[in-house]
Structures are given as structure tokens and as C-alpha cells.
Amino acid sequence: MTTSTKREAQAQERRNQLIDVARRLFAEKGMERTSIRDIADAAGVAPGLIYHYFENKDALFWAIIERHNPLAEMTALFAQAETLPVREFMLLAATRGYALMGERQDLLRIVFHEALSRPEMLQRIRVLQQMGIALLVGYLNGRIAAGELRPHNAEATARMLVGSILALRLTGAPAEPYITDIIDNLLCGVAAP
Amino acid sequence: MTTSTKREAQAQERRNQLIDVARRLFAEKGMERTSIRDIADAAGVAPGLIYHYFENKDALFWAIIERHNPLAEMTALFAQAETLPVREFMLLAATRGYALMGERQDLLRIVFHEALSRPEMLQRIRVLQQMGIALLVGYLNGRIAAGELRPHNAEATARMLVGSILALRLTGAPAEPYITDIIDNLLCGVAAP
DNA sequence: CCTCGATGATTGAACGATCATTCAATGGAA
DNA sequence: TTCCATTGAATGATCGTTCAATCATCGAGG
Numbered sequence: 001m002t003t004s005t006k007r008e009a010q011a012q013e014r015r016n017q018l019i020d021v022a023r024r025l026f027a028e029k030g031m032e033r034t035s036i037r038d039i040a041d042a043a044g045v046a047p048g049l050i051y052h053y054f055e056n057k058d059a060l061f062w063a064i065i066e067r068h069n070p071l072a073e074m075t076a077l078f079a080q081a082e083t084l085p086v087r088e089f090m091l092l093a094a095t096r097g098y099a100l101m102g103e104r105q106d107l108l109r110i111v112f113h114e115a116l117s118r119p120e121m122l123q124r125i126r127v128l129q130q131m132g133i134a135l136l137v138g139y140l141n142g143r144i145a146a147g148e149l150r151p152h153n154a155e156a157t158a159r160m161l162v163g164s165i166l167a168l169r170l171t172g173a174p175a176e177p178y179i180t181d182i183i184d185n186l187l188c189g190v191a192a193p
Numbered sequence: 194m195t196t197s198t199k200r201e202a203q204a205q206e207r208r209n210q211l212i213d214v215a216r217r218l219f220a221e222k223g224m225e226r227t228s229i230r231d232i233a234d235a236a237g238v239a240p241g242l243i244y245h246y247f248e249n250k251d252a253l254f255w256a257i258i259e260r261h262n263p264l265a266e267m268t269a270l271f272a273q274a275e276t277l278p279v280r281e282f283m284l285l286a287a288t289r290g291y292a293l294m295g296e297r298q299d300l301l302r303i304v305f306h307e308a309l310s311r312p313e314m315l316q317r318i319r320v321l322q323q324m325g326i327a328l329l330v331g332y333l334n335g336r337i338a339a340g341e342l343r344p345h346n347a348e349a350t351a352r353m354l355v356g357s358i359l360a361l362r363l364t365g366a367p368a369e370p371y372i373t374d375i376i377d378n379l380l381c382g383v384a385a386p
Numbered sequence: 387c388c389t390c391g392a393t394g395a396t397t398g399a400a401c402g403a404t405c406a407t408t409c410a411a412t413g414g415a416a
Numbered sequence: 417t418t419c420c421a422t423t424g425a426a427t428g429a430t431c432g433t434t435c436a437a438t439c440a441t442c443g444a445g446g
Contacts, residue, residue: 001272006415006416007415007416007419007420007421010415010421011420011421014421021290025361028310029310030225030309030310032223032225032226032371033225033310035404035405035406036405036407037404037405037406038370039362045422045423046422046423046424047406047407047424048407048408048409048422048424048425049421049422049423050407051406051407051408052420052422053423056197056407057406057407058300059388061236068349070286086384086436109255109309112305112309113306113310116223116302116305117221117223117226120244124373126364126365129364136398139277140383146439148384148385149383149385150377150383150384150385150386152374152377152383153370153371153374155371156370156371156374156375156378157378157383158377159357159360159361159366159371159375159376160353160356160357160360160375160379163356163357163358163359163360163361164352164353164356164357164361165354165356166354166356166360167352167359168352168356169361171319171322171352172319173352178346178348178349178352179348181345181346181349181350182349182352182353184345185345185350185353185382186353186378186379186382186383186385187382187383187384188382189379189380189381189382190333190342190343190345190350190379190380191279191341191343191380192340192341192342192343193343199441199442200393200394200395200441200442203395203441204394204395207395228430228431228432228433229431229432229433230430230431238394238396238397239397240397240398240432240433241396241397241398241399241433241434241435242395242396242397243433244432244433244434245394245395245396249432249433250432250433386390
């Protein structure tokens with residue numbers, strides 16, 4: 001058994017601290033406007049220490065990104081899809097999606113900011129978005145097969161739902177009454193009968 | 194009449210060239226990752242010349258932003274709203290919105306990138322988005338009053354439409370068949386009858 | 387038509403500041 | 417004593433911006 005578990009725990013704690021501080025500052029100011037000295041000052045350490053834990057500034061950036069993979073939460077959400085009526089589930093999915101974006105606001109800001117100039121970041125977002133859309137499309141097609149939704153292009157509907165919730169979050173709009181209205185609009189349409 | 198119109202025209206042409214080159218590079222790499230020397234090299238001039246036309250790098254940035262105000266195009270679009278049935282107009286509005294975002298892709302990238310770290314840029318976007326949503330809400334309320342749409346929260350519908358089109362553009366999805374499906378979903382809903 | 391002074395466009399190295407990263411030295415824990 | 421965490425100034429590079437000098441254009445006067 002390793003002989004330095006206390007020391008290793010302390011190192012891990014320091015590493016996590018540096019990631020947390022960097023995430024907060026990157027979210028506030030953007031990566032380029034945040035210097036290694038800014039991060040060191042905010043963490044109360046010397047700039048050189050950062051290079052003990054991370055090869056370079058870019059490695060620190062990716063350590064922040066690696067910290068969170070939302071796919072587990074997304075698939076967990078769909079685990080209970082079968083137990084709820086369509087409207088209830090879509091309300092739940094939209095509300096949980098909105099809430100998750102809120103909890104991960106720092107990370108979202110960093111990710112969107114860097115995606116605009118880092119092709120590898122954009123690629124990573126595209127993969128995740130594709131997976132998210134696929135989960136939703138699978139659910140919608142199941143509901144169509146069960147006769148609960150009319151036959152239609154489930155992918156367009158999935159994109160509408162995700163786009164609408166993302167737009168609420170990006171514009172700083174509150175969840176309600178918008179989410180309920182959006183789901184009702186999506187299910188019933190807005191045309192006069 | 195001014196005596197140096199040829200010289201003034203040349204100066205204006207140079208100024209426009211610098212703005213165009215800067216816009217392209219800012220869109221590709223982001224503002225911080227684009228140096229004054231990058232812009233000068235791409236324009237084929239010396240770095241000092243940029244300061245003949247712009248007080249500083251930030252002034253050049255705002256000159257790019259000032260170059261375009263989409264509100265004129267947005268209001269022009271609504272000028273013909275009355276002449277079309279609801280579905281036709283909404284298809285037109287969505288298609289034109291998608292196309293405008295495509296034409297202004299460079300500017301959108303710059304604007305979204307800088308909005309994440311410049312409160313004044315975010316504020317400017319918020320105002321514009323508020324105006325756009327207001328135009329759409331006004332139109333939808335008119336259609337509700339005319340009995341063509343059922344009574345509902347027009348703002349939620351406006352946000353759905355804008356969010357859906359924005360998400361198509363951000364994810365690199367093609368306009369069709371999505372726009373037609375989205376408009377039909379929005380009008381008729383996806384619930385089984 | 388030519389010359390010359392005025393004016394604005396342009397150059398590109400220098401300047402002061404800041405950056406990311408390195409590293410020899412130090413301190414504390416094992 | 418060994419090992420790892422930590423320090424913080426130094427290093428080389430790059431940044432935005434300045435500025436004295438140069439070049440090209442323009443208009444007035446002869």
C-alpha cells in the first residue's frame with residue numbers, strides 16, 4: 001500500500017482547488033484574460049506551483065472540462081421516461097435541462113467561449129449535442145409508435161425543445177411560466193382550432 | 194466642395210479594408226488571439242497605420258460592431274407580415290432569420306465571443322434581442338386578435354421560434370427540412386389528435 | 387507646365403508592460 | 417535523509433501603442 005496517502009490527498013485537494021479557482025476566473029473573464037498569476041493569486045499560491053500540477057495553462061483548461069460529463073445525468077433523466085405521461089415527462093425534461101444548465105453555468109460559459117476559437121472544443125460540443133438529441137429523438141419516436149404523438153419529424157421537435165430551453169438560459173429568462181407554455185405550445189400548437 | 198475628395202475616398206477605402214480584415218480574423222481566432230500585427234500583416238500595411246485610423250484596438254473592435262445594425266432588416270421583414278397567411282409569414286420569417294444569421298456569421302461569432310466577457314456587449318445583445326422578440330410578439334398578438342391563432346402567451350412562442358432557429362444555426366444544421374417542420378410543429382403541435 | 391510648401395498616409399523599430407514558463411533554492415512531511 | 421510541495425524572481429517572447437522619419441498627393445504661385 002502506498003506510504004503517502006495523506007500527502008497524496010493533500011496534493012489532490014490542492015489540484016482540485018486550482019481547478020475550481022481557474023474555472024471561476026475563466027468563466028468570469030475568459031481564458032485569455034485570466035493570467036496564471038491571476039489564478040495563483042486567487043488560490044493564494046505562487047505561480048510556479050501551478051506547473052507542478054499541470055503541464056501548462058492549456059492542460060489546466062482541459063482539466064476543468066474533463067471535470068464534468070453531463071451524459072450520465074442526461075441518461076438518468078430518460079430512465080424514468082416510461083413511467084410518466086408525455087406532457088409530464090417533457091415538462092420534467094425541460095425543467096431539469098434548464099436547471100442543469102444553471103448549475104453548470106461557469107462551465108457552459110467557458111465551453112461556449114472557447115468553442116468559438118478552438119475547433120477541438122466545438123467538436124466535443126457537437127458530439128455531446130448529437131448524443132442529447134439522439135436520446136430525445138429515441139424517446140419521441142417511442143411515443144409516436146405508442147400513438148401518443150402524431151407521426152412527424154422527431155428530430156425537428158427535439159431541436160425545438162433543446163433550442164427553446166437553451167435560448168431561455170442564454171437570455172437570462174426565468175423557467176416559468178415559459179417552460180410550461182413552451183411544452184403546451186409544442187404539444188398543442190398555437191394555431192386556432 | 195472639399196478639395197481632397199480623392200484622398201478622402203482613399204482613406205475611407207483603407208479604413209474599410211482594415212475593418213474587413215479585422216472582422217475576418219476576430220471571427221476566426223477571437224479578438225485576444227488576434228494581434229495588431231496579425232491584422233496589419235493580413236492587410237499588407239505596417240502596424241502603426243492602424244493607429245492613424247483607430248484610436249486603439251478596442252476602437253477597431255467597436256467599428257466592426259457598428260458596421261451592422263440588423264434592426265432595419267428585422268423591421269423591413271415585418272412590413273409585409275399583413276399580406277401573408279400566418280404559416281407563410283412564419284416560414285418566411287424563420288427562413289430569412291436563418292439566412293441573415295448565415296450572412297452575418299463572422300459578426301455573430303465575434304459578438305457571441307465577446308459577450309461572454311464584455312458586459313457592454315452582452316447588454317447590447319440583450320437590447321437587440323428584446324426588440325426582436327417585441328416585434329414578433331406584436332405580430333403574434335395581432336394574429337391572436339384576428340382569430341388566426343389561439344389565445345396564448347405570445348412571448349413563449351416568440352422565444353421558441355427564435356431559440357429554434359438560433360439552435361439550427363449554432364449546430365450547423367441545414368434550414369430544410371427543419372424550418373418547415375418546426376413551423377408546422379409550432380402551429381399544429383405534436384400531440385396525437 | 388513646373389516648382390515648392392503643406393498635408394496626410396505610411397513605415398517599422400522602439401518602448402514599457404505583461405505574458406507563460408522555468409528553475410535553483412527552501413521548507414515540511416514521511 | 418529523502419522526497420515532494422512550494423516559492424518567486426528571472427527569462428524570452430509577445431503584446432498594444434508611440435513616434436520621428438519618409439513618401440506621396442494636393443494646391444498655389446510663377
